Amino acid sequence: MASSLIGRQLALFLQKNLWLGAPGCRYVSKAVPQTQVDFEYDGPCMKTSVPGPRSQELTKQLGEIQNVGAINFFCNYEESRGNYLVDVDGNRMLDVYTQISSIPIGYNHPALLKLMSNPNNLSTFVNRPALGILPPETFPDTLTDSLLSVAPSGMTRVQTMACGSCSNENAYKAMFIWYKNKERGHNTPSDEDVSTCMVNQAPGCPDLSIMSFMGAFHGRTLGCLATTHSKAIHKLDVPSFDWPIAPFPRLRYPLEQFTRENAQEEARCLEEVEDLIVKWRQKGKPVAGIVIEPIQAEGGDNHASPNFFRSLRNIARKHGCAFHVDEVQTGGGCTGKFWAHEHWGMDDPADIVSFSKKLLTGGYYHKDELQADKAYRIFNTWMGDPSKNLFLSEVLNVIRRESLLEEVARSGRALLNGLYELQAQYPGILSRARGQGTFCAIDVCDDATRTSILLKARNKGILLGGCGERSIRFRPALIFKEYHVHLFLNIFNDILAKHK
Numbered sequence: 001m002a003s004s005l006i007g008r009q010l011a012l013f014l015q016k017n018l019w020l021g022a023p024g025c026r027y028v029s030k031a032v033p034q035t036q037v038d039f040e041y042d043g044p045c046m047k048t049s050v051p052g053p054r055s056q057e058l059t060k061q062l063g064e065i066q067n068v069g070a071i072n073f074f075c076n077y078e079e080s081r082g083n084y085l086v087d088v089d090g091n092r093m094l095d096v097y098t099q100i101s102s103i104p105i106g107y108n109h110p111a112l113l114k115l116m117s118n119p120n121n122l123s124t125f126v127n128r129p130a131l132g133i134l135p136p137e138t139f140p141d142t143l144t145d146s147l148l149s150v151a152p153s154g155m156t157r158v159q160t161m162a163c164g165s166c167s168n169e170n171a172y173k174a175m176f177i178w179y180k181n182k183e184r185g186h187n188t189p190s191d192e193d194v195s196t197c198m199v200n201q202a203p204g205c206p207d208l209s210i211m212s213f214m215g216a217f218h219g220r221t222l223g224c225l226a227t228t229h230s231k232a233i234h235k236l237d238v239p240s241f242d243w244p245i246a247p248f249p250r251l252r253y254p255l256e257q258f259t260r261e262n263a264q265e266e267a268r269c270l271e272e273v274e275d276l277i278v279k280w281r282q283k284g285k286p287v288a289g290i291v292i293e294p295i296q297a298e299g300g301d302n303h304a305s306p307n308f309f310r311s312l313r314n315i316a317r318k319h320g321c322a323f324h325v326d327e328v329q330t331g332g333g334c335t336g337k338f339w340a341h342e343h344w345g346m347d348d349p350a351d352i353v354s355f356s357k358k359l360l361t362g363g364y365y366h367k368d369e370l371q372a373d374k375a376y377r378i379f380n381t382w383m384g385d386p387s388k389n390l391f392l393s394e395v396l397n398v399i400r401r402e403s404l405l406e407e408v409a410r411s412g413r414a415l416l417n418g419l420y421e422l423q424a425q426y427p428g429i430l431s432r433a434r435g436q437g438t439f440c441a442i443d444v445c446d447d448a449t450r451t452s453i454l455l456k457a458r459n460k461g462i463l464l465g466g467c468g469e470r471s472i473r474f475r476p477a478l479i480f481k482e483y484h485v486h487l488f489l490n491i492f493n494d495i496l497a498k499h500k
Contacts (some may be wrong), residue, residue: 001002001313002093006015009433010076016374017075020462022061022315028480032051033468035082037083037106037343037479037481038081038086039082039106039109039110039160040081040082040083040106040335041081041082041084041092043094043461044084044092044094044460044461044462044491045091045092045173045461046091046093046176046355046459046460046461047090047091048090048091049087049088049094049459050072050073050087050089050091050458050459051072051073051074051087051089052073052087052088052089052090052091054074054088054089055073055074055087055089055407057086058074058088059071059073059074065255065314068448072458073086073087073088073089074087074088075087075088075462076088076090077108077110080107080108081106081107081108082106082107082108082109082477082479083095083106083107083288083476083477083479083480083484084107085107085463091461092461093458093462094460094463094484094487094488094491095107095459095476095477096462096463096464096474096475096476096480096488097463097464097465097473097474097475097476098475098476098477100329100357100465101329101357101358101439101475101478102356102357102358102401103358103359104332104333104358104359104395104398104477105395105398105404105477105478105479106477106479107267109346109396109398109479111198111395111397111398111490112391112394112395114333114392115391115394119476121387123388124138124387124390125387128382128385128386128387128415129381129382129386130155130381130383131160131379131382131383131384131386132376132382132383135386136386137385138284138386142389142393143158143160143389144388145250145389145393145474146357146372146389146390146392146393146396147361147363147365147389148205149158149394149396150338150339150348151365152325152339152341152349152353152365152430153342153346153347153348153349153355154347154348154349154367155284155365155366155367156247156368156448157361157365157366157367157368158361158365158366158372158384159174159364159366159372159383159424160366160381160384160389161356161360161361161362161363161364161380161383161384162359162361162382162383162385163356163362163383164219164328164329164354164356164357164362165218165219165220165221165224165378166218166219166221166362167328167354167355167362167363167364167413168218168221168223168224168291168324168326168328168354169219169221169222169223169224169225170211170225170364170378171224171291171352171354171364171366172224172289172291172317173223173290173377174352174364174366174372174378175210175322175324175351175352175370176208176288176289177372177377178287178288178322178370178374179286179289179320179322180206180208180236182320186409187219187373189204190203190360192204198218199377199409207284207285208245208284208285208287208288209241209244209248209275209280209285209287209288210223210226210227210240210243210284210287210289210290210291210324211243211245211273211276211280211287211289211290211291212227212228212229212244212245212246212248212290212291212292213228213229213245213246213247213248213292213296213353214229214231214245214247214248214299215227215229215248215296215299215300215302215341215468216229216230216248216291216292216293216299217229217230217234217293217296217297217298218291218326218328219292219297219328220234222238222239223241224238225238225240226240226241226243227243227291228299230244230296230298230299230468231298243465244276244279244280244287245276246269246272246273246276247268247269247272248269248296248299248302248304248420249262249266249269249304249308250265250302251265251303251304252304253264253431253432253433253434258316261344262305263305264333266304266305266307266308266311269308270308270311270315271424273290273312273315274315274319274409277315277319277321283304287319287321288320288321288322289316289322289324289351290312290315290316290321290322290323290324291324291326291351292312292324292325292326292328293325293326293329293330294325294327294330294335294339294340294341294343294344295329295330295436295439297329297330297338297467297470297473298329298467299467299468300441300467300468300469301434301439301440301441301467301468301473302468303434303436306343306344306345307318308434309341309344309349310344310345310346313346313348313349313350316351321348322351322352322370323351323352324350324351324352324353324354324434325333325341325349325350325352325353326354327339327340327353327354327355327363328354328355328356328357328494329475330353330439331353331356331357331358331359332355332358332359332477332478333358333399333404333405333408333437334408334437334438334439334475334476334478334480335408335412335436335437335439336407336408336409336412336436336437336438337437338405338406339353340436340439341353343436348367351366351367351369351370352364352365352366352367352370353365353366355446358478359392360391360392360395361384361385361388361389361392362384363384375487387422390458391447399478401480404478404479405478407478407479407481408437408438408473408480409437410438410482411438411476411480411481411482411484411485412436412437412439412440414433414439414482414485414486415435415438415474415485415488416433416435416440418486418489419435419442420433420442422442422489422492422493422496423442423456425493425496426496428445428495429444429445429453429499430442430445431445432471435436435474438474438475438480439474439475440473440474440478441471441476442472443470444470444471444472445472445474446468447469447470448473449470449471449478449499450466450471451466452499453472453495453496453499454466454472455489455500456495457492457495460491460494460495461491462488462491
């Protein structure tokens with residue numbers, strides 16, 4: 001049954017005429033250049049408001065089983081293609097949010113469907129091994145072809161995991177283990193270490209800390225929550241650690257008009273970082289590691305200059321802290337470089353780089369000295385999924401073959417320039433357009449207006465997401481072309497023009 005489904009989908013993808021939208025469905029200015037992704041629809045097509053009746057029915061059904069408060073609508077993934085997400089009511093939307101920035105080359109890409117149809121890959125998809133104890137024969141080569149082929153500068157080791165939260169959680173553990181071994185001068189714990197850790201007491205469970213930043217989001221597991229400071233709903237009622245929280249720069253826009261003020265703001269934040277490291281050491285809770293996003297995503301698409309991050313890296317070195325760059329949302333090419341930290345221009349940017357989302361699997365790269373010193377210290381049952389590495393290898397082939405990072409840079413310029421024009425046209429509604437590549441955002445005057453705009457956009461066939469207190473974030477796939485940018489801008493402009 002599975003093979004017949006794959007065969008049917010492949011046949012559909014090889015017959016482009018079958019999926020081009022009906023003439024009456026398109027909502028796009030004639031001025032938009034008609035160059036599009038070969039395997040997708042030619043525009044949005046809306047049949048009902050969203051959520052439609054079928055989505056509402058399914059939401060009620062699922063509500064008898066789970067909390068459905070966050071569900072937007074139900075999807076028809078079989079009919080979704082390229083940059084377009086189709087819902088169960090037949091509505092076709094240009095997806096500029098892509099499952100919270102996690103679809104690298106669009107829905108149902110032919111290269112990935114072809115991979116699924118290869119009988120040599122079936123055992124990889126059917127079986128999910130406990131990688132830490134029983135990896136498949138092909139696993140070293142698979143890692144070399146996929147994750148290691150895009151390793152950050154200075155890193156040759158990678159630890160796979162299943163998702164972003166568990167990637168960061170285990171990266172924190174790696175930093176703590178590294179710090180304690182460095183403190184001891186060896187990696188052999190004492191008898192007292194061993195006995196006290198079993199009852200959650202020092203010295204076996206040391207009072208170490210991880211520094212994070214206001215506005216950060218690193219996940220929802222317990223350690224990650226202690227470093228997450230974007231929304232109260234993530235943290236409410238959950239016990240946490242007494243770890244230092246530094247201010248993240250709040251830049252003023254347009255950047256070129258506030259060069260002096262922004263430099264002063266970044267200097268203030270860096271000074272506070274050093275003060276907190278000293279303060280927590282004096283409290284008996286030394287900072288073992290610093291974790292930061294190259295762009296604070298969930299917290300509101302907050303940016304800082306390359307100089308800020310270079311200075312922060314130097315502070316970490318000065319005080320003996322590991323430096324962890326969380327690229328879960330920014331990694332994979334969306335900023336125009338494969339890793340957002342490449343924009344900093346550093347040969348040695350980090351000790352640990354975590355990833356997930358667009359890389360389809362989770363995990364973290366790390367320096368040699370942060371390698372786990374004993375078996376089972378960094379461990380869980382699955383520790384990733386080899387089938388996702390297989391998909392990633394093909395995604396990387398597509399990125400290289402189609403020069404998608406250059407495409408992202410072009411589309412990103414068009415998107416950001418379009419947002420600049422819209423904020424100039426609607427200054428009472430929009431402000432602070434910002435971004436790298438297609439990883440862009442713009443602020444709306446207030447949260448209620450943002451909610452209204454997002455809902456209107458969805459009903460016009462544009463799927464967007466919010467972040468922070470009042471920002472709209474743009475997270476398209478890497479195959480989002482200038483044609484799609486202009487299509488979006490035309491519809492978005494119509495929504496803003498009619499907004500009351």
